[in-house]
Amino acid sequence: MSEIQDIHGAILAIMESMRLQGTSLDRLKNYKNAYNVFERYLSDQSIARIDENICLEYVYTKTGQRFERFECVTSNARVDYRMRPLLLLLRYLQDGQFHSDVRKTKPSFVCPACFKSEYEVFCEELVYRGYSKATIESSTRKVQFLMMFMATQGVTSSSDITIRHVENYLKTIENKSAKYVGVFLYVFRNFFSFLYERGYVVDDLALKLPKVRTPRNASIPYVWSKDDIKKLLCAIDRADPKGKRDYSILLIAIRLGLRIGDIRSLKKSSIDWNRKTINLKITKTGQPIELPLLKDIGWAIIDYLQNGRPATNSECLFVRHRAPFNAFGGHNGFNKELHRYILKAGLNVPGGLRHGTHSLRSTLAGNMLEIKSPLPIISEVLGHQSVNTTSIYLKIDIEGLRKCALDPEEMFANENSL
Secondary structure, eight states: OOOHHHHHHHHHHHHHHHHHTTHHHHHHHHHHHHHHHHHHHHHHHTTOOOHHHHHHHHHHHHHHHOOOOOSSOOOOOOHHHHHHHHHHHHHHHSSOOOOOOOOOOOOOOOOOOGHHHHHHHHHHHHHHTTTHHHHHHHHHHHHHHHHHHHTTTTTOOOOOOOHHHHHHHHHHHTTTHHHHHHHHHHHHHHHHHHHHHSSSSOOOGGGGGGOOOOTTTSSSSOOOOHHHHHHHTTTTTTHHHHHHHHHHHHHHHHOOOOOOOHHOOOOOGGTTTTTEEEEEOHHHHHEEEEEEEOOOHHHHHHHHHHOOOOOOOOSSSSSSSSOOBBOOOTTTOOHHHHHHHHHTOOOOOOOOOTSHHHHHHHHHHHHHTTOOOOHHHHHHHHOOOOOHGGGGGGOOOOHHHHHHHHHHHHHHHHTTTT
C-alpha cells in the first residue's frame, strides 16, 4: 500500500514542480486528468508497483498502439497525452528528481559497426574542409539514411555497395522534387569519392551516379501582398505572451528579411539599444551583418521582453513558451506557427507554392525592387555574398519585367523588312 502512496506522492511532486516552473494552467489540467485516469487504472488492476512495461501496457489499453520504449518519436497527440506524463513519473520514481524536458526527440544515430570507421573519418573530413555546421549536418544526415538502408539490404561493408544498391535507395525518394533528389545525389557523390580516395572501396561509384540538373532560377519565389501581410500580423494575439514573441519574430522576418535560423539564434546581446542596431553573424555564410533596429521591431521586442518572455537563464532573445523555457531546437523552422496564423487570418494561399517563413524574405526583396532599390543594396540587406544570388528575385519584379517585354507585331515587322 505504501508503494501506491509513493506513486501518488510522486505525481503530486511532479505537478507542483511543473506549477513552479510556470507551466500553463491548461497543460497542468491535462496532466492532472491523465494522472487521475492512470491511478484509477492501477487501482482497478490492483497494481502496486509500476515499471516501463506496465506503463506501456496501459498506453496500449488506452490507445491501441504498442511501443517498445517510452523515449521514442510519436506523431499522435492522443498517444502523447498518455505517454508524456508517464515518462515524467517513471523518471521521478527512478531517482526522485523532476526531469522537465520530455519533449519528443529523435533517437540518436547509431552507426552500423561495419560502416563506423569510414563514417567517422568522413565527418572529420567535412569539418576539415571548412563546411558550415548546417552543411555538415545535412550531409551526414543523408549519409546516415544511406547507411541504415544498406544495413537493411544485408550490406556489411562499404566495398560491397553497388550502384544497384544506391538506385534502390533512390527509389525510396523518387516522389520528391528533382531538387531534393539532386541534393542527395550531390552528397552521395561526395561520399563515394571520399571512400575511393581513402581506399575504402576499389571502384568510384560517384562516377556512375546520375546528375540531376536543377537550374538555380527555375522556380519563382512566392511574394505576399501587402494586404495579406497586414492580415497575417493582425491575426496574432499580442495580448498573449506567446503572441508577443511570434509577432516579434514574424515582424523581423518581414521587415528585415532575416532567415528564421538567424532569428532563432539572436541573443539579447545582439540588440544594441544605444545605436539602434541588430548585430549578428549570418549562420549560412558566417559573415557578420548589422541591421537597423526599426522602430516597430524595437517596440515589439521591448513588449516581449517586459511582458511576454518567461523567466529563463537562456541568452537567446526568443525562447520556447513551454517549460523548460529554453532555446528553440536547431531545426525549428517556425512554419507550424506561421501556418496557424495563415489559417486564423483566413488567407488564401495558392496551392503548390511554397509559403513558409522563407517566403517572407522573398517578400522584402520584392518590396525593395518595387521602390527601385539597386540590386547590390538588396544583396547587402539579405546578407548575400554575391549579387548573382540576389538576382533570382528579379523575376518577381513584375513592373521591371513589363519593361523588358517585346512587342510581337514590331518583331515580325522588323523580321519581314530584312
